[in-house]
Amino acid sequence: MGGDNAPRAVIHGAYLALRERKNTRFIFHGRQEQIAPLLEEFPALKPASTVRHCDVVIAMDEKPSQALRKGRGTSSMWMAIQAVKDGEADVAVSGGNTGALMAMATFCLRPMEGISRPGIAAIWPTLRSDIIVLDMGATIGADAQQLVDYAILGSALARCLFDDDMPSVGLLNVGTEEVKGLDSIKDAGKILAQASGAGFTYHGFVEGDDIGKGTVDVVVTEGFVGNIALKTAEGTARQVGRYLSSALKSNLMSRIGAFFAMSALNALRRKMDPRTVNGGVFMGLNGIVIKSHGGTDEIGYKSALGLSYEMARSHLIDKIGETMKRFPVQAVQAAPVTESEAKPA
Amino acid sequence: MGGDNAPRAVIHGAYLALRERKNTRFIFHGRQEQIAPLLEEFPALKPASTVRHCDVVIAMDEKPSQALRKGRGTSSMWMAIQAVKDGEADVAVSGGNTGALMAMATFCLRPMEGISRPGIAAIWPTLRSDIIVLDMGATIGADAQQLVDYAILGSALARCLFDDDMPSVGLLNVGTEEVKGLDSIKDAGKILAQASGAGFTYHGFVEGDDIGKGTVDVVVTEGFVGNIALKTAEGTARQVGRYLSSALKSNLMSRIGAFFAMSALNALRRKMDPRTVNGGVFMGLNGIVIKSHGGTDEIGYKSALGLSYEMARSHLIDKIGETMKRFPVQAVQAAPVTESEAKPA
Known part of the structure; x- marks a missing residue:
């Protein structure tokens, strides 16, 4: 409803x-x-x-x-x-x-045993293939352990959707020399480096432009940043799309060109259609829930329902449980996480 | 060098x-x-x-x-x-x-009197016109007062570059119902709402996709989020550009179309050329410093130098001073800012 x-x-x-x-x-x-x-x-x-x-x-x-x-x-x-x-x-x-x-x-x-709170994962089309980005804003702020949880959840989802037994995981960070990122991200990086191989490969830090490049299969970030990144990307894609439409309408020659290239441009339009990647996956609960975009139409719902089907077929919840079992407990214990690490550095 | x-x-x-x-x-x-x-x-x-x-x-x-x-x-x-x-x-x-x-x-x-620390501003092309987004990663995390400082600095820059005496300012936030954003952002919003009219109009919160739409003249955010948003947008623009190139090369008809539309497509390429908006402006110091992209060429340096010229010509530092004088002191005092507000909510 x-x-x-x-x-x-x-x-x-x-x-x-x-x-x-x-x-x-x-x-x-x-x-x-x-x-x-x-x-x-x-x-x-x-x-x-x-x-x-x-x-x-x-x-x-x-x-x-x-x-x-x-x-x-x-x-x-x-x-x-x-x-x-x-x-x-x-x-x-x-x-x-x-x-x-x-x-x-x-x-x-209820959250799965061992997962402190749920996250929302997005399937993000990139130059390489689709990837997973989470959290898209289920909660704001994340300590190191919560980022590690997102890595476990995201890599399980990647294994379900991309038929890849060892997806790569990156932590979203700023790459400039003068800022070293948040302590929570650095600590999560240490834990993930130790656990690399337990259902995923840890790639290291990635930057904003690595998302569109598809540098890794799973990009992990806290919800505020994830939400801003997703919406900024959507806005940019729409902006470039509009630039293209006006460019192709700008003169007679460009209109003729658009006519000849019509089938290729329509294919591009379909590829960039946000309805084809509709569906935020609630991760870390004892059951799968998918949030469709509220403003979408039947094509969007078809995509969200197709995604749901694939997740049920590939036993997402079992895959998450497997990854958690393979995750080395000592890695988590090696870097104790305190409340204060959720603060910006 | x-x-x-x-x-x-x-x-x-x-x-x-x-x-x-x-x-x-x-x-x-x-x-x-x-x-x-x-x-x-x-x-x-x-x-x-x-x-x-x-x-x-x-x-x-x-x-x-x-x-x-x-x-x-x-x-x-x-x-x-x-x-x-x-x-x-x-x-x-x-x-x-x-x-x-x-x-x-x-x-x-040295930082200007009344400004706690500098920020880096980017000139961001949007569907409406160029806008200012800051901070792009000079520092990580920001309390309410620092966000207010960025609003003052960014609106002064907008007045210099866009010949607009009353630019609109928005605070970047997540818009979903369940998360209310960070306390620092909410408090900065209260201060800016009271000060609206002092050299800028406060628009309220904006979301990631409002950047590309050009909803406001100045988007204010802390450095981590700003850096991720900028690089994600760059990555997305490059991604869509690549999609377009491959689409136009996909078959004979599309190649013919691209030939006819060549001049329009070249204009689009120039419009999307990152070298034309090269230059991060260091804001809040007693003097203007501009960071050019290190990997750019002579076209990029030409843009950064042109930007510098415009900033000197329009007396950026004086404009910032003016805004600060017009800013109601009581507005800042109305919402005292504590250390804890820099934490995620």
Whole structure:
């Protein structure tokens, strides 16, 4: 029920996702009277679908605490997460209020043993291939241990999605000579260097431009920086796209050129379409929850549902558990982390 | 003497800058035996130039403390800054070691009264027009007062470069509902809201994608985030540029299209050329120092020198002083800033 175009875009997206992955099954949580007529419009989807009626719906502007009070055990958002907890569903997908979704998911599914708090991972297209960047803003600030947790979670996700048994992990840092970065990052680097080989290879520090280059498979950062980096990149991509459109409209010759290059330019447009990489993955909970962009359409939901399918198929939660088991305990103990390390240096 | 292509690229860049701004005068600090033959290659530059011989040159990998010990009072970098202090030069420009340059500039020129520490400002091209973003990594972490200082410095720079008497200022923050940003940012927002009108208009919080949109004239953030945002944007622009090149080479029709659109695509390439916005401005010192990208060529130096000229012409230092005088003292006092506010919330 969440997001700008729900439930129509969700149902339509599920129909498109089903065409690509025939053995998907859907449980739609929300207002029966809105969902049922939409299912009539997509008859192929009906046999694969169950509708669970919920009266309570979380609004996009509700505060997480408020949403939790109002919607715990009753709202469509909660019920979707509860279905994961009960083993009825493999993944919960929502285009709703991010804060409420994170609060409910954390409250209902609980953080995995050994993980102090969840993070949100983004799949980021780069010049090399897709990579994982986390945390995208689940929380602000991170001490060394929390950055190490993100590395474990991110590398497990990379192993699921990229079929790479030993993904490389980099810690996002500033590279100029005069600033040495935060103590938390340096300490996390020491721990990860010792643990390198336990389900990932530790590459070292990476800078902002290494994200787009695809220097590593997993970029680890705290949530504030991750959120700013993601949105800055989205803004820059849109900016360059607009520059290109105006350049191609600037004169008669450029219009003719655009006509000839149309199929290549359309392919480029598809490649840069943010809907094709829709879905922030909540990592570190006992169950998978995916946040779709709220403003997306059926194409965006199709992508988020496809991503969910891949994660269920590749047993993400088991992969995280494996990495945690392989992680050398002494590495973590070697560099004790104190409260003060979360401070900027 | 600093940077990958010095001193040739510097001298060549000065020659190009002089052609655009005839009344520029240059003092070149460095090794006479390397500089003199280059001036012979650009005879038009000779009458506008003075060479000051320095034996000591700071290496790109020297630590700031080391550089300061070795090069204080003797090195080409120090002497260029000293010329600003002595009133011989309006601006010092260097393509050398950023950390050493910042350390020497701070030591030699000293922070302006009322400014706790300097910041580095970038001129950032956006969909609307160029804007200012600071700090780009002069220091890591910032309390509310330091963010307010950056707002004062950045708005003065905007008034100099954009001929706008009341630039808008935004504080970079994460916009999701569940995270409220850092206390330091919230407190800086309160102070700036009270001071709005004193040489700038306070717009409020902005997100990462507002940078590329050009939502405000000045984006204020602490140095770690600013550095990551800048490099992520550079990386994304390069990534999209590469996507475009491969798309246009993908088939015969697209190659024909690229041929017709060549002049428009070349204009786009020039627009996106990072050399045209080269130059990080050290803000908050009693004198102007500009850091050129070390890896740039003569076009990059020409841009950095043109930027320097504009800053001297528009009396940047006076403009900062004016803003500080207009800034209501009670606004700063209204929200006392404590050490703990520099911590992540």
